[in-house]
Amino acid sequence: MLREKIEEFRHVFKLDPAKNISDEALEALSTSGTDAIIIGGTDDVTFANTANLLYRLRNCLVPCFQEISTPTSLVPGFSAYLTPTVLNTEDARWILGMHHQTIKRFGSFIPWDKVLLEAYVVLNPNAKVAKRTNANTNLQIEDVIAYAQMAEWLQIPIFYVEYSGTYGRVDMVKEVSSKLKQTRLFYGGGIRGQSQAEEMAKWADTVIVGNLIYDDWIKAIHTVKWVKSIKRGEKK
Ligand code: 1GP
Numbered sequence: 449m450l451r452e453k454i455e456e457f458r459h460v461f462k463l464d465p466a467k468n469i470s471d472e473a474l475e476a477l478s479t480s481g482t483d484a485i486i487i488g489g490t491d492d493v494t495f496a497n498t499a500n501l502l503y504r505l506r507n508c509l510v511p512c513f514q515e516i517s518t519p520t521s522l523v524p525g526f527s528a529y530l531t532p533t534v535l536n537t538e539d540a541r542w543i544l545g546m547h548h549q550t551i552k553r554f555g556s557f558i559p560w561d562k563v564l565l566e567a568y569v570v571l572n573p574n575a576k577v578a579k580r581t582n583a584n585t586n587l588q589i590e591d592v593i594a595y596a597q598m599a600e601w602l603q604i605p606i607f608y609v610e611y612s613g614t615y616g617r618v619d620m621v622k623e624v625s626s627k628l629k630q631t632r633l634f635y636g637g638g639i640r641g642q643s644q645a646e647e648m649a650k651w652a653d654t655v656i657v658g659n660l661i662y663d664d665w666i667k668a669i670h671t672v673k674w675v676k677s678i679k680r681g682e683k684k
Contacts, residue, residue: 462658464489465497478508488515519550542581567599611637645674
């Protein structure tokens with residue numbers, strides 16, 4: 449089952465279909481030992497650029513997931529689909545509004561057994577995703593913990609601490625990790641070096657690497673071994 453599958457994920461690359469990437473880099477990412485590839489982004493994500501990237505990954509042996517940001521970019525053929533719901537916004541479009549529009553548009557074509565909900569808490573005020581979703585990033589650790597408990601209570605499979613573009617607070621990730629049991633903790637944001645990858649891998653179930661791919665894909669490949677060298681919950 450899909451929920452069990454994601455329990456195996458320690459490291460995931462996130463590719464933005466609106467950004468350029470060479471065949472050489474794509475091949476290297478696919479064979480790096482990462483557990484999955486997520487395709488998704490905030491700006492300029494279209495059916496065409498998403499489908500094109502999926503086609504270029506057609507021989508990839510790890511699962512490729514689409515993270516759906518708009519109903520118009522939904523592309524058939526992915527291993528599974530992740531649907532973000534932003535918990536720290538008051539704008540209902542980003543909580544369940546987009547989901548409603550997507551279901552209304554695609555209705556019976558939706559492969560429900562391949563769809564997972566992700567509960568996002570967006571914490572970098574300068575990230576595009578924070579601006580787009582009007583996220584309230586001015587949160588204390590207690591606020592984030594309460595959101596995590598909410599995700600657990602609602603049985604949402606993934607709680608995603610999103611610092612996209614900047615490195616986040618390890619103490620917060622550690623606290624949140626202690627509150628989650630069934631819900632998986634994804635961490636993404638600003639992983640650029642070994643110490644950061646190792647630090648977050650101690651407390652997050654899954655570490656997501658995005659921007660580094662586009663700045664230095666060879667270094668991004670190294671994040672796989674850095675994350676996987678750490679046993680979750682273990683102090684090195
Ligand atoms: C973005 O969480 C991911 O959605 C990864 O963040 O791009 O900062 O690595 P970075």
